[in-house]
Structure formats: structure tokens, C-alpha cells
Amino acid sequence: MSLRRTILAGLAVLALAPLSAFSADLPDLGGKTVVVVTENAYPPLQFIDPKSGQAIGWEYDAMNEIAKRLNFKVEYQNTSWDAMIQAVSDNQYNIGMTGITIKDERKEKVDFSDPYMRSEQFMLVRGDESRFSDAKSFAAVDDALIAAQPGTSPFYTAVYEILDGKEDNPRIKLFETFGATVQALKAGDVDLVLTDSVAAKGYVDASNGGLKVVGGALGSEDFGFIFPKGSDLVQPVNAALAALKADGTIAALDKKWFLDYKMGE
Template structure:
């Protein structure tokens, strides 16, 4: 085998080494993986605003009733909507029968009530009230030809009332709680329908609802009779006993809608004119 000289060996090795260097320099290294961006921190959804559930017995026009679409409407409803706007709260009205309305508040099924509720000392023992928002009084409805001029004339007559209302209380005091002549109904309109049919001789109820019914049912041929013995009454928004925060919100909202004229506009919408000056708060009892 021919021998390879040292010079030749060095030349050959140098050539091979240069080739290896060129190959190494021409090789592309894979790019380092890009660092992934940190995932955005999860943000908790904002809590939904509380919607206050308002109980109302929607059978007491013009204060609260249902229109042909089933919506609850009336003076009380408009007042609460205006108060809620001032107080910065949302409200939802739920038709609640009168006989169970106070239990629904006590059990927490309703946050507050608006239903022509007279503020009384007895009721204050189990619930709290906002500032008064309406002055009321009892009124007697009779047929136009009835010879009834005062409350005492009802002593021995059949009288219709809405169960558990002020009218129920005053006639019970006159005739006796167990008098068979006291006819109790689920609503004042039902009592007035019974008067129209001749089933009772008179109906005693809050003036606002009686006047509204008489004006809108001329065919019934009713007249109204007032009596000085009827105590002045005031309606309030009822809240659960001890719920001072909501009580104050509602009272503040009422004060604001009275101050800016909103209350007078609502009152005139339903009763034709702005209200007379408010009477002092009294302890009388829808």
C-alpha cells in the first residue's frame, strides 16, 4: 500500500475539517418556542341588582288593579315606581290576596307591601311603615233612594265590607263582631256588586275606592254618605319588622317625589286635582 506523506495527510485533514465547519455553519437551528402569554385572570361576574318584590292586592281601583293585559296598575303602583327610581332600587309587583298579604311579608315572600294599607298601632306591632303617602277616610255607599244619612243608621242593616279592613273594624264595633248582618267579602268591588244586586243595604270602605266605583258605575245608582265619626286614616308602605334600611329608603323616596312635584302629578292623574294639605299622622285601620 503506498505511504501517505505527512504534508499530504495534513492537507487532506484540513480539507475535511473545513468542510465540516461549513456544514455546521449552514445548518439552521429550530427557533426557540415563543413564551406563551399569561392567561388573563378570570373576573367574577358582577352580582345582579336586587329586585324588591312588592305585594299588592290588585282589586282596589284606582289604587291597585289589573288592566286588560293583566298588568298591575294604579295610583299606588305609580307612587312606588317613582319612589323606587328616587331610591335607586328595582321593584316587581306581585298580585297577592288581601287575606294572606301580611303573612307573605312576615315570611319574607314579599320585601314590602303597597295595597292601600292604613297605618295602625296594631299593625305596627308586627310590621314597620314608611312615612304616610295618602290620607283616607271611611265612606258609606248606598242606593240613591236609601234613607241613610249617618253611620248610626246602619246599626240594624246588612252591611258589606272587605274582610280585615278598616270598614270591617268600624262596622264590627257598631253591630258587634259576630253580627250576622256584617257580610264580609274578599274585595271591596265584590261588596259593592252585592249592594248593586240587593244582597246588602250598604257598603263601608275607604273613600278613594268608593268614590271611584260610584263614578265609574253610574248604572248602579249609588250615592255616598260621610260621617264625622269616621277617623282620619293614612296609608303607608309596609316593610318587615326591623328592616330599617328599606324603611328609610322608601320614606326618603316619598319625601323626594313630594318635594319635586312628582307626587302631585300622580295624584292629579287619578283624582283630578292635587291633594289638600296632609293631615297629621294618626293611628286609625284597609
């Protein structure tokens, strides 16, 4: 199955829902301000448009539509990935969004929305890479390096599914942002970036052949928005997400960002 078909198949599963289940009116939050934090480093979910310099992406469109339907004002702020979950847990922000995988250990710190997207991890490499073509052959190339952000799903996949299970393996080079891992890959400082299919497609499409995906999927993951524990926003946001799935808005966003939009064009 092609990468594009894999993305769309996973997203379609989450987009299907019976219309009758979401017929009730959505909550009205009375125009309150909700502070939403993101990283702007994860295309096509959220990133800085190279043409306009504006922050755009699937998550921005979805959050703006949720805000419209629930009647709240969004104030967007930025922080790094490694600070985001703790900052939301500490009530510095009301909602976090940056393609955050729903994990049980993270639920100890924050509450999650219902899943809004499903994706799979793939191996992003330079377009001329020929030494390896999958996880097993990568592991066999002793001097091949992986770039990852600490504490992320790709980091743990690199440790436990590709390498030797040691989190301090020197073949894993750590970076603060996902964008920095891709820049290191392009520069030849590392040889592999593990990322979900969402970001992989965005970077491949924008690379003009400089990047490609090799090997098969390395597992699937669901993305959700995060909230401070006990937040009264979880239920309204879930209701809005359900409505967006039911009326085709999610499907339209998927088409816009995964089929129609090309970064840099």
C-alpha cells in the same frame, strides 16, 4: 265639603314639605330586585284597567317612581288582603301596598313607611238607596247589611261605630276581597260598603249613577307601605317619598288619579 274636596284636602296636607329638608342625594340600591305585593282590587290605588287589562293605579306609579330614584327593579306579585300582612311579616315579599292603614297593632308584625296618603271612610251605597242617609239611620234599619273584609278598618268601623260592638253581628257579611264587597252591593246582596274616600271616589265615578256616597266622614286614616320587621328598605323608601312630596310628584299623581282619570272611559 264635597267628597272630592275632602280627598284633596287630606292629600294636600301630606304633600306639603320644605324643599330644604330633602336636598341630600337618595340612596342607590344598586339595581337589586325588590318584590312588591298588592291585591289589585282597590281603585284608584291599584286595580286592573277594564280597557287594557293591565294593572295600574296611584300606587303603581308611585312605586315605579320610587324604584327609579332608588335604583331598584320591581317585581310585582299578587295576594289576597287577608294574607298580605302575614306574608310580608314572614318575608315572602319585600314590600306590601294596597291602601294599608297605619295601625299600632299592625306595627307588631310589620314595619310601615311614612304616610303617603290620608283618607277618610265613607258609606258607599246603591244609587237608589233611600232608607238611610247616615250611620245612625243605617243602624236603625234592622235588615240592612254591611259587606266588609275581616280585619280591615271598615270592618272595625262597622262593628264599633255603626252597630253594637259585636264582631259576630250577623248584619256584617264577610268577603275575601274589597271588590267582592262592591259586587255584592251592586247585586243587592248587601246594602252598604264602608270604604275610605279614595276607593269610594273610584267606584262612584265608574258606576254611571249606580253607586253613591251618603253621610259624612267616619274618621281619618293614613296609608303606608309595609315591610318585614327590620327591613333595610324602610329608610330609603321614606327618603324617596319625602323627595316625591317635596318636588310635586305626589301632587301630580293625586291630580292624575283623583281628578283626571275615569275608570272605563
